[in-house]
Amino acid sequence: MAFRYRLTVAYDGTAFAGWQVQPRLRTVQGELEALLAEMTAVESVRVEASGRTDAGVHARGQVVHVDLPKRVNTVYFKRGLNAQLSGELRVLGVQRVAADFHARFDAVSKEYRYFIYNGMVVPPSLRLYRLQEGRRLNVVRMQAAADRLVGEYDFAAFAAKRGDGSENTVRRLMTLRVVRRGAEVVVVARSNGFLYKMVRSLTGFLMGVGMGQIEPDEVPLMLEQGERTARIQTARPHGLFLWQVSY
Numbered sequence: 001m002a003f004r005y006r007l008t009v010a011y012d013g014t015a016f017a018g019w020q021v022q023p024r025l026r027t028v029q030g031e032l033e034a035l036l037a038e039m040t041a042v043e044s045v046r047v048e049a050s051g052r053t054d055a056g057v058h059a060r061g062q063v064v065h066v067d068l069p070k071r072v073n074t075v076y077f078k079r080g081l082n083a084q085l086s087g088e089l090r091v092l093g094v095q096r097v098a099a100d101f102h103a104r105f106d107a108v109s110k111e112y113r114y115f116i117y118n119g120m121v122v123p124p125s126l127r128l129y130r131l132q133e134g135r136r137l138n139v140v141r142m143q144a145a146a147d148r149l150v151g152e153y154d155f156a157a158f159a160a161k162r163g164d165g166s167e168n169t170v171r172r173l174m175t176l177r178v179v180r181r182g183a184e185v186v187v188v189a190r191s192n193g194f195l196y197k198m199v200r201s202l203t204g205f206l207m208g209v210g211m212g213q214i215e216p217d218e219v220p221l222m223l224e225q226g227e228r229t230a231r232i233q234t235a236r237p238h239g240l241f242l243w244q245v246s247y
Helices: 028-040 074-084 139-147 198-210 216-225
Strands: 003-011 047-049 058-068 089-096 109-117 151-154 170-181 184-191 240-246
Touching: 003 028, 028 047, 028 058, 028 074, 028 089, 074 089, 109 198, 139 170, 139 184, 139 198, 139 216, 170 198, 184 198, 198 240
Parallel strands: 058 240
Antiparallel strands: 003 058, 003 089, 047 058, 109 184, 109 240, 151 170, 170 184
């Protein structure tokens, strides 16, 4: 008999080749599975996440589930995991859940936040977690474009192609906010699901709007055409955080 547990995980993605296990590369999933197998004395352990993050992307509230061969004390188990994990990877919570709980399929929404440092010199402590943009971003224009993106649409124009291109590209974007706090501009995106590199593409597009390169009222046509063009840039990964997953 197996016992299912839900883990809330945070990580600094700088030194990881993404979430998913890859041969000869350091990944978040790989490190977590290896330690779980060692602590439970089984040959292998498989963890299922709410979704994958790319190389360089960070997480504040990634959720995973794992089946363990025996019951564990969640307080001591969390403490034991964090005592042996690298400082770049932390388990924030461990919770016993029903056997049919699924970290990915049961998720109602996911929230990502992309952080931009809108200034000429990024403070050293933020250099791995903020995209630097020296040109002034007009957040009023950015929000006007963001408002036109909220809703259920085909977001093919705002995703990088993956696989054979047969994926359904319709998503419901529940929230897309652009907030300025001093030199920092934050893009907050919440959806029932995101396409490959969708948040980074939305951010790159909104930055183009903020710099006057694209008009907000062009959004409906771009959605309708559904074609990825050079006008939609993909922001670099290091400013992106998987913020929280809701169930």
